Amino acid sequence: MLAALTAPAIGRRADSTSLPPLASLTELMDPSLRLPVEQSLAARYSEWVAEALDEIQGCFLITDPGIAGHPIVFASRGFLAMSGYSLEEVLGRNGRIFQGLATDRRSVMEIREAIREERTLQISLLNYRKDGTPHWILFHLFPVFGVEDGRVVHFVAVQVPIRRRSKCLRSSAENRYDGGTGRFLVACRNEFRSDYELGCNPVVELFVDVDNRGLEAEESRQASEQEKEKARDAANSILSTLAHYSKLTGRVISDKRCSEAGISAINSSLVISLGRIKQSFVLSDPQLPQMPIVYASDEFLNLTGYSRHEVLGRECWFLNGPDTDADVLHQIRQSIQAEHSCTVRLLNYRKDRSWFWNLFHISPVRNATGKIAFYVSVQMDENAKSNEHGLSPHMRQLGVVGAVKVAVRSLSICAGPSRR
Ligand SMILES: Cc1cc2nc3c(=O)[nH]c(=O)nc-3n(C[C@H](O)[C@H](O)[C@H](O)COP(=O)(O)O)c2cc1C
Incomplete structure (x- = not known):
């Protein structure tokens, strides 16, 4: 317990200010959750893992299914910057706090099933930032198993923002033929405020980074191969960091279920x-x-x-x-x-x-x-x-x-x- 309380903070603030002591981050939490949340990572991967995780680029959360309510026990700097929440506001909470009215219930069900079945899942998901703006993410979830008994000790969710690849969905009849250039000009949404030129391809891919509240929550977005690859790469970095630090405590983890002791794994x-x-x-x-x-x-x-x-x-x-x-x-x-x-x-x-x-x-x-x-x-x-x-x-x-x-x-x- 002492080691956990004196351990480095679970993660940095989004604005990279100095690290607050770990215990101060959990002050507002339900008292019965405080110690389990504070100890969750340090007990399994040593007190040094938080700093190592903090070095990994990208947005990700780590949760502990062994603690009541399956709370978040680590949030990366990238995640805090993306969501607008502070670390204090997310530690001890369940990941569902980022969902909102337009979050697809079927996607949430799929996540629930993947957790129940303790398996990896990659899915597009609409989440909400602290200021209420919606944003699409590629949600890449995977379980981490304790080698000693084959039980899931943590879940990790890597989140890659899905860039907008808007389709100009109007029918081709609405598109204008520019006789001068021999190309189609497509009538796009007003938000883009201009026409985009097409060759013979009926769909235009636009990449717009500015936030647009109304548009974000509309049509479902699919992640590109590049975004999927990015999520897998981040997942591999996190897993190898956790595996490395778990050796320091002797409580080794794996991305696959295996049981050294032969103790049955409880779902x-x-x-x-x-x-x-x-x-x-x-x-x-x-x-x-x-x-x-x-x-x-x-x-x-x-x-x-x-x-x-x-x-x-x-x-x-x-x-x-x-x-x-x-x-x-x-x-x-x-x-x-x-x-x-x-x-x-x-x-x-x-x-x-x-x-x-x-x-x-x-x-x-x-x-x-x-x-x-x-x-x-x-x-x-x-x-x-x-x-x-x-x-x-x-x-x-x-x-x-x-x-x-x-x-x-x-x-x-x-x-x-x-x-x-
Ligand atoms: C590691 C991890 C991170 C999660 N992060 C999010 C998240 O950022 N946004 C979200 O909508 N759901 C997230 N979830 C999913 C929810 O916590 C919850 O499992 C989901 O809503 C299904 O359960 P429910 O039907 O009880 O809400 C996460 C789950 C895990 C295991």
């Missing part, structure tokens, strides 16, 4: 849904040897003092210690074998070896086909104050289990690339 849409459940819980995968933990909530990490990478892939027994009652552990094992839920009170230990009485509940979670996809276990510190007045700990445990079941079932009905 990032499921991670987003689970992130909305603000209680301490973990999911374990019963189809893998030793039933390792494949998801841990932020509240679990806060309660136990472990970081996520210390928890994922471990068996769920590591909170036990010398004074944990062996009979209670036996009871939990039996309920797992019988595929039943179980509620117990047991002594557990945090990372710093301080102990707490854990009001523990474990339950199988079945997918839409009835197969057990996970075991969810909910942990509650008996002495912690709860602000959920009136609900007994057991009712709260059942609430978490219910929410996890809904998330798993709704996503397994429209299953993405992972087997969930």
Whole structure:
């Protein structure tokens, strides 16, 4: 945490003024998002990655699907200049804030699907700057996978402004034949205030850089091959920077899904849904040897003092210690074998070896086909104050289990690339 708070800023201001401290950029953010957003890049790629990303030309955003709301955790200088927003205004927000009335809903659906399926997408998209003016971009999205467990750790969206290649769409009958030159003069929109000469080609390509509010949001624009190439080049630079810096922390990334540890990959849409459940819980995968933990909530990490990478892939027994009652552990094992839920009170230990009485509940979670996809276990510190007045700990445990079941079932009905 200390490293992240003292790390260089996530990016520079659009006007290249000096870098503000990272924590000051997230001051206005929802407090529960602040630390996850601040730590997102530094924890995976080291604190030096922000400066390296800042050197890369072009407009791009990086988001973290593991944080509730799938927020932006990095915005390039080029993006800030293009959109007119400051870094403070975009960090912690979802990319949909740049959409507006004329943004095509089908394009937004395509982006949502690509995120759910964790795949690359290139699409033309109408977005809005801070001052409300619309502009067309080529939106090139790609996922970044953690090699250790094959999960998506970040998404990157490179954005290349699509230059106007206006077509003079009037019918050829409206075009005038200039007998003197033997060429057609085409009646173009008033905005261009002049006629453009054509050979025998019925379509004129015009490149106009000035902003024009009314015109921008009209007909859909297609990116040129050059613009597509530009997006791919920027994507490659970003990916190789991330790959390089991920080696500094040992938490290596790849543009392809691969799993060193053999831990099942949880679909990032499921991670987003689970992130909305603000209680301490973990999911374990019963189809893998030793039933390792494949998801841990932020509240679990806060309660136990472990970081996520210390928890994922471990068996769920590591909170036990010398004074944990062996009979209670036996009871939990039996309920797992019988595929039943179980509620117990047991002594557990945090990372710093301080102990707490854990009001523990474990339950199988079945997918839409009835197969057990996970075991969810909910942990509650008996002495912690709860602000959920009136609900007994057991009712709260059942609430978490219910929410996890809904998330798993709704996503397994429209299953993405992972087997969930
Ligand atoms: C890395 C990343 C960057 C994004 N940037 C933008 C953006 O600049 N403009 C935009 O319209 N949508 C952007 N999105 C898409 C939205 O965040 C959101 O995924 C999309 O609107 C579909 O989800 P929704 O239907 O829940 O809104 C981005 C998504 C990701 C993953």
